[in-house]
Amino acid sequence: MVRQWVGGGVGRAAMMPRVNSTNGLRRVAATRYVTPFREGGSLPGLVEADDLGMYVLKFRGAGQGVKALIAEIVVGELARRLGFRVPEIVLVELDPELGRAEPDQEVQELLKASGGLNLGLDYLPGSFDYNPVVREPSTETATRLLWLDALTLNVDRSWRNPNTLLWHRELWLIDHGASLYFHHSWHPDRFPATTYRFDAADHLMLPFAGPLADVDAELGARVTPALLDEVLALVPDEWLAQDEAFGTEGRAAYARFFASRLAQRSWVADLEAARAARV
Template sequence: MIHPEAQIRTVEVIRYVTPLREGGSLPAIVEADDDFLYVLKFRGAGQGVKALIAELIAGELARALGFRIPEIVFAVLDPALARTEPDEEIQDLLRASGGLNLGLHFLSRALTFDPILNTVSARLASQIVWFDCFITNVDRTARNTNLLMWHKELWLIDHGASLYFHHAGLNWEEQAKKPFGAIKDHVLLPGATELDAVDAEFRQILTPAVIQSIVELVPDEWLVSDDPSGSVAERRRMYSGFLESRLAHSEIFVKEAQHAKARI
């Protein structure tokens, strides 16, 4: 479980290595000043810092629940790196992403999870399905699993599409209590037979203190980047409130997942 005083390391990007063009927001592999490679999520990409906020919050929630998640770091990018890039699209992205971005440790030689070739226990399948219902993650389908096999273990990646209520300005109090219809397309739903047991377990782990400590990790500048007039404290309360309320009403999304599974 994450400690309330946990911190995210900060690194400086020293080299743009290669784009990962399968990602809609054009993430890239970069090298940082600690000599490690990271998958960098850019603040200047299409969904802006809200995708980074979702990536950070969801990723650390997953870590608190015991899932394998690549280390998340804050990555400082100097837009001057754009000068060495011949691709104009990449140049524009680097210039638009100066400052604090988000990186995930690059899992070298990891293989994409294949539901036909790779088996997952009913327990783990149920845990991941529950988690994706909780964070409203629409991006864990057979077409794009966002799961990797690394050293024969399953790793969760790419959570920028979760917490989608904040992209459309939706009322978070209403959204927190809604079922998650997209769960019907989840790649692991067929094997998720232990949702009730997982629900009881995870509700005990995700205390308000754990949720609030994770939300506190979000940089102030990300919280007000799209609306400087907004209050940082209010934004933090929004994310904490959404997650705490969703957890309190977890039976709604658990039943939705169970009904969706019954229809397979």
């Protein structure tokens, strides 16, 4: 299915993400619920906010809860810092009363369950699903994105569900809620694991990727503890506090995952093997 986020006006912050001087995400309040996007299981919606911007809203009351929103922030903001284009991520205060006029009961229930702080991505009007067959990516872009998704365990960027958009002739990354899947069942006594499942065989960029060694050396060196601290600081405390395993210590747990993932690079060899088999 083609995702076409179309609407009035150019996305205000998509070209130059606004991260304020306190190293936090901008916060806005939803003022109007426009329409649902009837794709996927989370049923995101389009909202207008008090800054007059339009945002694709990811709801805390959806099936995967705030864990999916945490993954959106951590992986999306890490991707941005590694040079990928990602729509600005904002925190959105939602009043469930905005959904009173919505005729769809499923949407009404979702809005009622999502009062408070949610997550929004800057709306990219006129964007559509990226198809590498139509517009082939560069080898560098394909290799870097394959590496990033393997690092973050993003199991949801396939030919069937690309989770990339073409906007103004450029590639944009969206929908990282399925990444970091371990946090849905992590446990302090068994975390981090030595290995994690990641099958690259169906990855959108695998047919176009080149050798991983140089990209691994470059990006691995850029994902420093300081960079991870910067990204993890963006996650709201109230979302972390809901986790039964780590609570607000979750930031340190995510940092340990990345440290472990970067310390042992067997997954890079697995990527190289998948790429070689594809070639």
